[in-house]
Amino acid sequence: MKKFFATMIFIFAFCVSASAQSLWDDNASWYSDSRPGRVGDIITVLVNERTDAKDEATMETKKETTNTVNEGTGILRFIRALTFSANNEAKGDGSTERKHHATATLACLVTEVLPNGNLVIEGTRDIRTSEEVLQFQLFGVIRPQDVNADNQIPSSLIANAEIAVKGRGIISRTQKVGVITQILQTVF
Numbered sequence: 001m002k003k004f005f006a007t008m009i010f011i012f013a014f015c016v017s018a019s020a021q022s023l024w025d026d027n028a029s030w031y032s033d034s035r036p037g038r039v040g041d042i043i044t045v046l047v048n049e050r051t052d053a054k055d056e057a058t059m060e061t062k063k064e065t066t067n068t069v070n071e072g073t074g075i076l077r078f079i080r081a082l083t084f085s086a087n088n089e090a091k092g093d094g095s096t097e098r099k100h101h102a103t104a105t106l107a108c109l110v111t112e113v114l115p116n117g118n119l120v121i122e123g124t125r126d127i128r129t130s131e132e133v134l135q136f137q138l139f140g141v142i143r144p145q146d147v148n149a150d151n152q153i154p155s156s157l158i159a160n161a162e163i164a165v166k167g168r169g170i171i172s173r174t175q176k177v178g179v180i181t182q183i184l185q186t187v188f
Contacts (some may be wrong), residue, residue: 035144036119036151039110043121044152045138047104049163056095063088102165104136118143121158137164 036043064087108123122139140158147153155161 035147036110037113037117037144039113041110041119042151043108043110043119043142043147044150045106045108045121045123045155045158046152047102047106047136047138047155047163049100049102049155051098051100053099054095054097057093059090059092059094061088061090102136102163106136106138108138114141118159133168135164135166135168137166138162 104125106123106125108121110119111122112120114120118141120139120141122137124138125136127134127136138155138158138161140161142153142158146157155163
């Protein structure tokens, strides 16, 4: 009976150990960095974008018009000599200055591997504070060799980068132009 239980325990232990997976990873490399290269790989993007734009314009126009109607003859005698004169001048100056700065760390997924080995990545991050949601969105193409040993890439090395920062909540609603203001801006 003891031999029977010992045999059963041995068979049970053998079956359990046969289904266990090895801790050894055959794909791991001991001498090279692990670079992203497959769909589903995750890459950390260090977003640090700054834009400064300034536009200036000056306009000056001048227009003079003079019209003369002579005295009528015959049936049109009632028309007296008329002279119209118009003088229009317009001058204007305008300038626009915008500055933007966005800093974030964003984990992105590889969504496509291009034929040349470049990777299409995209990712989003929502940050919620005091009834406000700030959402970072990123889409672009990277080269695997630009990813550093910590699996990070700066946003300046992303080709065709589309980086959007959107806000939703109380602050965003108060900054939005009202309907009446939009109508007045359209008319005038």
